[in-house]
Amino acid sequence: xxxxxxxxxxxxxxxxxxxxxxxxxxxxxxxxxxxxxxxxxxxxxxxxxxxxxxxxxxxxxxxxxxxxxxxxxxxxxxxxxxxxxxxxxxxxxxxxxxxxxxxxxxxxxxxxxxxxxxxxxxxxxxxxxxxxxxxxxxxxxxxxxxxxxxxxxxxxxxxxxxxxxxxxxxxxxxxxxxxxxxxxxxxxxxxxxxxxxxxxxxxxxxxxxxxxxxxxxxxxxxxxxxxxxxxxxxxxxxxxxxxxxxxxxxxxxxxxxxxxxxxxxxxxxxxxxxxxxxxxxxxxxxxxxxxxxxxxxxxxxxxxxxxxxxxxxxxxxxxxxxxxxx
Amino acid sequence: xxxxxxxxxxxxxxxxxxxxxxxxxxxxxxxxxxxxxxxxxxxxxxxxxxxxxxxxxxxxxxxxxxxxxxxxxxxxxxxxxxxxxxxxxxxxxxxxxxxxxxxxxxxxxxxxxxxxxxxxxxxxxxxxxxxxxxxxxxxxxxxxxxxxxxxxxxxxxxxxxxxxxxxxxxxxxxxxxxxxxxxxxxxxxxxxxxxxxxxxxxxxxxxxxxxxxxxxxxxxxxxxxxxxxxxxxxxxxxxxxxxxxxxxxxxxxxxxxxxxxxxxxxxxxxxxxxxxxxxxx
Numbered sequence: 001x002x003x004x005x006x007x008x009x010x011x012x013x014x015x016x017x018x019x020x021x022x023x024x025x026x027x028x029x030x031x032x033x034x035x036x037x038x039x040x041x042x043x044x045x046x047x048x049x050x051x052x053x054x055x056x057x058x059x060x061x062x063x064x065x066x067x068x069x070x071x072x073x074x075x076x077x078x079x080x081x082x083x084x085x086x087x088x089x090x091x092x093x094x095x096x097x098x099x100x101x102x103x104x105x106x107x108x109x110x111x112x113x114x115x116x117x118x119x120x121x122x123x124x125x126x127x128x129x130x131x132x133x134x135x136x137x138x139x140x141x142x143x144x145x146x147x148x149x150x151x152x153x154x155x156x157x158x159x160x161x162x163x164x165x166x167x168x169x170x171x172x173x174x175x176x177x178x179x180x181x182x183x184x185x186x187x188x189x190x191x192x193x194x195x196x197x198x199x200x201x202x203x204x205x206x207x208x209x210x211x212x213x214x215x216x217x218x219x220x221x222x223x224x225x226x227x228x229x230x231x232x233x234x235x236x237x238x239x240x241x242x243x244x245x246x247x248x249x250x251x252x253x254x255x256x257x258x259x260x261x262x263x264x265x266x267x268x269x270x271x272x273x274x275x276x277x278x279x280x281x282x283x284x285x286x287x288x289x290x291x292x293x294x295x296x297x298x299x300x301x302x303x304x305x306x307x308x309x310x311x312x313x314x315x316x317x318x319x320x321x322x323x324x325x326x
Numbered sequence: 327x328x329x330x331x332x333x334x335x336x337x338x339x340x341x342x343x344x345x346x347x348x349x350x351x352x353x354x355x356x357x358x359x360x361x362x363x364x365x366x367x368x369x370x371x372x373x374x375x376x377x378x379x380x381x382x383x384x385x386x387x388x389x390x391x392x393x394x395x396x397x398x399x400x401x402x403x404x405x406x407x408x409x410x411x412x413x414x415x416x417x418x419x420x421x422x423x424x425x426x427x428x429x430x431x432x433x434x435x436x437x438x439x440x441x442x443x444x445x446x447x448x449x450x451x452x453x454x455x456x457x458x459x460x461x462x463x464x465x466x467x468x469x470x471x472x473x474x475x476x477x478x479x480x481x482x483x484x485x486x487x488x489x490x491x492x493x494x495x496x497x498x499x500x501x502x503x504x505x506x507x508x509x510x511x512x513x514x515x516x517x518x519x520x521x522x523x524x525x526x527x528x529x530x531x532x533x534x535x536x537x538x539x540x541x542x543x544x545x546x547x548x549x550x551x552x553x554x555x556x557x558x559x560x561x562x563x564x565x566x567x568x569x570x571x572x573x574x575x576x577x578x579x580x581x582x583x584x585x586x587x588x589x590x591x592x593x594x595x596x597x598x599x600x601x602x603x604x605x606x607x
Contacts, residue, residue: 055488059448067455068462
């Protein structure tokens with residue numbers, strides 16, 4: 001077996017910015033005193049005249065990015081997810097979303113895998129927050145290759161995009177040479193007939209491992225990678241609902257309002273089948289090494305496989321016993 | 327300033343005030359008080375200061391204006407209409423469900439609006455971004471933004487003020503409409519932002535204090551602002567909330583309510599009287 005390459009999605013973002021700096025003169029990058037961590041520092045070093053630091057002032061970061069976009073620039077505004085989607089939510093909604101401006105909110109350090117910094121910095125609410133802004137595009141890539149491609153694709157799209165990146169180096173799933181980012185499209189990574197695992201971000205790799213385990217136990221699991229959470233690829237999800245009759249979602253985010261919420265809403269309104277969610281179970285995180293935390297909060301292949309089995313079991317319509325009605 | 331020009335500006339401002347009263351009366355809501363206090367400034371901006379083209383509202387090299395105090399949109403709409411961006415009669419549709427004139431400015435719906443605003447404290451940041459954009463592109467256009475004096479209680483204003491001076495945005499002018507009243511009372515009663523000029527000075531701004539209803543003052547201030555090198559300019563305008571309508575002047579209760587029919591008639595009669603006196607001069 002070949003060595004597994006590990007890289008963070010924020011690294012993919014930094015690499016994409018570097019490429020965009022060379023190819024797209026309209027690209028400007030902004031940060032809020034986290035350029036080293038968000039990887040915009042890579043761009044800053046190469047293109048200092050196209051980089052602007054707002055300092056520790058995320059509200060103004062979003063507003064200035066909005067104004068720059070109105071001068072014809074494609075602006076990437078970066079900070080941690082907690083501050084981009086959380087602290088500056090209203091600026092993103094009113095100064096970027098409502099006027100539909102060409103700003104890419106590139107948020108890093110999303111989710112529990114921030115690790116040792118603890119709950120104050122582990123944003124598991126950003127997908128839910130961003131989903132409620134009309135016409136906001138939300139992209140949560142699974143590895144650094146996808147992160148790079150998504151960033152470049154976002155630069156070519158005219159309008160607001162929320163790009164969600166992680167701190168942790170995660171196993172590379174895709175090959176850079178062959179990877180093709182399809183805007184708004186889910187990707188079937190493994191076919192299956194009994195249940196579908198719909199995963200996003202670092203949970204995609206876990207979903208693939210879970211499917212292998214399930215295979216051994218005689219359960220055929222389909223795996224779908226959803227990088228674009230909004231607009232959601234309705235076709236690939238509904239196809240899974242019809243063809244496999246049960247779905248498990250997996251995300252490094254609160255089980256409320258994220259990918260699981262989006263899939264549930266869609267499936268429930270069109271062809272209700274069991275949708276079970278793997279995610280942070282509506283609790284705050286805590287300090288610890290990222291990999292330990294992912295296990296502690298059940299964000300792993302073992303838990304996905306368990307949920308998949310439950311989902312398959314749910315497919316059998318339960319018989320109502322008389323004592324249930326008493 | 328030239329006397330004929332001054333009289334013409336006073337006439338235009340009076341017509342704008344009529345638009346404010348008309349629009350908010352038709353809507354039976356809106357914010358006449360702060361609209362009337364910023365009217366003279368907006369009139370000067372669009373009829374003297376700013377390089378704009380009503381036939382091509384999106385013209386790339388135009389000067390930009392951001393109404394950070396977005397609730398005073400009726401004044402901006404009236405000025406834009408009078409300047410020819412759209413028919414003046416549109417003001418009667420203000421805030422109605424089929425109107426392009428939203429309760430707060432929407433750049434996607436109204437020609438001449440350069441930025442959607444309304445949530446206080448945010449417009450100035452967008453203006454700063456536009457001014458920075460002009461610098462990066464080496465373009466000559468200037469950027470103007472108007473803020474309420476209560477609005478500067480928002481922390482984002484000071485984030486933006488710090489950034490604008492750090493980036494030496496001398497193509498940016500922020501107008502502070504200092505009418506001393508906000509919804510819940512006087513600024514001091516609510517949460518005093520005073521002294522305002524010193525605050526902007528300490529943030530590295532070029533500060534000019536004027537009477538916001540005196541066109542000679544206004545003319546002086548905007549000319550002076552153009553001379554500023556390496557610093558953004560804040561023009562602090564002493565103004566009267568409800569200016570031009572006797573019973574609205576200096577009365578916080580007119581921040582966000584419309585006239586009834588009797589009040590509407592009285593207000594319009596006062597403004598018509600002012601207009602005829604100006605036109606007779």
